[in-house]
Amino acid sequence: MDFGNAGFVVAGLVVGFIVGMTGVGGGSLMTPILLWFGINPATAVGTDLLYAAITKSGGVLVHKKNDNIDWGITGWLTLGSVPAAGLTLWYLNTLHTAPDAMNLVIKQALGVVLLLTALAIFFKKRLLAFAQRHAGDRYRLSSRSLNGLTVLTGVILGTMVALTSIGAGALGTVALFLLYPFLETRRLVGTEIAHAVPLTLVAGVGHASMGNMDWSxxxxxxxxxxxxxYIGSHLTGRIPDAILRPCLALMLLAIGYKLAF
Structure with missing residues (x-):
């Protein structure tokens, strides 16, 4: 194994460790790390999407076993996200004859989504408190309106994920908290992961079909x-969340600002 490949193993180890400890940071850390390694943006996004689909599949099995998935919400999200991802991939494919243009679009989108992800992580507690205070407002929405907003959320997430490989985690979780404040946290997390697997798989296969993939x-x-x-999940809680999340958010803000501007 040469030095470059060993670096990818270490990158996977570090990102996996952080994900295991915090539950966030997968795509938002992996894609920028791959850019730092000199991987072009399109290949970084395509590879990270299949990486996410594979790693999160195990989480779906665990959450399904523990009945932590609301399949109705997952279905409405997927109804919006998968077609949106398909349209976004079609748009990227029209730029495929101009790789520099495609990479520029992906790089700038990465910066914006990283900034949004950092804000979502940093203000998560305040957003959750807001959702709890206004939980009763949910009942002013008809089921049809709530389903429509869930599909719209899926459209936004599908577009972001197909463009950047980022968004299904931190942003998706916050969106679900706001839409479904009475949903138990364990079911909300399980639902988000169940939605992320088909979305990242479809987007990843789409990128692979365009050659935006490095299998090795x-x-x-x-x-x-x-x-x-595995290691990170066994150390959850050893480092206070109040320290971990702000540090992660500040790092993503710095990376996002550099990519966007």
Missing amino acids: MLGYLLMGSLPGI
Whole structure:
């Protein structure tokens, strides 16, 4: 194994460890790290999407076993996200003859979504408190309106994920908290993961069909991330959340600002 491939294993280990400890940071950390390694943006996004689909599949099995998934909400989200991802991939494919243009679009979109993700992580507690205070407002929405907003949320997430590989985690979770404040946290997290798997799989396969994929790199990332997630999940709570999340948010803000501007 040469130095470059060893670096991918270490990157997978570090990202997996952080995901295991905090539950966030997968795509928002992995894609910028791949850019730092000199991987072009399109390949970084495509590889990270399949990486996410594979790593989150195990989480779906666990959450399904524990009845932590609301399949109705998952279905409405998917109804919006998968077609939106398909349209976004079609748009990127029209730029495929001009790789520099496609990479510029992806890079700037990455910066914006990273900034939004950082804000979502940093203000998560305040957003959750707001959702709880206004939980009763949910009943002013008809089921049809709530389903429509869920589909719209899926459209937004599908577009962001297909463009950047980021958004289904922190942003998706916050959106679900705001739409479904009475949903138990364990079911909300399980529902978000269940939605992320088909979305990242479809988007990842779409990018792979355009050649935006490095299969050997994907293997090395998984080689590091699987034990990283296992170790990190056993250390959850050892470092206070009040320290971890702001540090992660500040790092994403810095990366996002650099990419966007």
